[in-house]
Amino acid sequence: MVTRRELLLKTVGVAVCSSLELNSFAGIKDTSLNVPSWDFLKEGDVIDVIAPSSPIDDPQERYKKIEKYFKENTPFKINIPDHLIEPTALLDEANTIWKRAKFVYDAFSSESKAIWAISGGGWGASILGELMSYPKPDKIKPIIGYSDITALHIYANEYLNFPSIHSVVLGINGDISPGYNKNGIGATLDILSGKKTEVMYELSPLNKLAASMTEVTGKIVGGNSLLVSALNGxxxxSLKTKGKFLFLESIADDPGQFSRKLMGLAYSPVIKDCLGVIFGDVIKDGGKINSPLVQSQFDYIIHRFAEQFIEDKIALKANNLFGHGAINMPLPLNTFAVVKRSGANITATISTNRV
Structure with a gap:
């Protein structure tokens, strides 16, 4: 008698091989399924800066550092609007809801080619209602950032069906002012310029289905688990994940809180409909390494989730690549991707701008 697990393994093995034969990743042609969604930046092109979440410390000094870096190291121009950051008194938001949303809308409406958040923090989800009251932009631009910027990734990926880039924020990184992330902005600039048209990352399998899969094509969506969970429904x-991988990273949750978020997602279409789940960094306290006990609890929660709750999904781990750790590499979201296994090695090859 064939078990449900064996049937799943056989079925997925056939499906993923067939899907890649129809459209191999190497040398993708401009088909209706894999066309560029946004143009790579050229010399003189502008990047708009937004502050949709929390303020940064000493904004004027940080602006100078950003402008200096771009002038000395890139062919691009940077636009930091006047009055971008005017912290609110009680909640310490970067600005009022109306102004933060208007800056994002204006960035989509301008002649710039990309939009980069200066910081994450909190409060980003509060602008989404106001932002959705504006007409949908007709020009596709990548929004760049991580953490609380997940609110805008979801706005871009789901509400607009645009791609975006999960990456270091512009004002807090190894080149401008180190925070949780110590790496700089060079890898993200390589994507924006077209120097890199695809990125490749090694992943680890978390369940039997992942360890036995061959190749599968899809897209990657998601981000910070708190925002994905909060906006679910x-x-x-609410992310529609059919034909997609759900990416999740976490900060500031203890193991119990993180587990509850996973359970809430597990019983919803965001997990039930997805191809699989890719876990990034899961960190209890920002800027600190998890204690051995906490790390073992996170590891157990993730492995149990992969093996018992999503055994019919491809569950993968990106080790020290994405999230609130020292390294936060750029991860294109809502673009064409191929996840491939060769022996014990699994790699994800992700187009930077093709959908």
Whole structure:
């Protein structure tokens, strides 16, 4: 008698081989399925800066560092709007809801080619209602950032069906002012310029299905687990994951809190419909390494989730690549991707701008 697990393994093995034969990743042609969604930046092109979440410390000094870096190291121009950061008194938001949303809308409406968040923090989800009251932009631009910027990744990926880039924020990184992330902005600039048209990362299997899969094509969506969980079920902002991998990273949750978020997602279409789940960094306290006990608890929660709750999904781990750790590499979201296993090695090859 064939068990459900064996049937799943056989079925997925056939499906993923067939899908790649129809459209191999190497040398992708401009088909209706894999066309560029946004143009690579050229000399003189502008990147708009937004502050949709929390303020940075000493904004004027940080602006100078950003402008100096771009002038000395890139052919691009940077636009930091006047009055971008005017912290609110009680909640310490970067600005009022109306102004933060308007800066994002203006960035989509301008002649710039990309939009880069200066910081994450909190409060980003509060602008989504106001932002959705504006007409949808007709020009595709990548929004760049991570953490609380997940609110805008979901807005871009789900509400607009645009791609985006999960990456270091512009004002807090190894080149401008180190925070949790110590790496700089060079890898993200390589994507924006077209120097890199695809990125490749090694992943580790978390369950039997992942360890036995061959190749599968899809897209990657998601981000910070708190925002993915909080917006799950919201009209226009609940990720539709059919044919996609869900990416999750976490900060500031203890193991119990993180587990509850996973359980909430496990019983919803965001998990039930997805191809699989890719876990990034899961860190209890920002800027600190998890204690051995906490790390063992996170590891157990993730492995149990992969083996018992999503055994029919491809569960993968990106080790020290994405999230609130020292290294936060750029991860294109809502673009064409191939996940491939060769022996014990699994790699994800992700287009930077093709959908």
């Amino acid at each position: 919201a009209p226009g902002l």
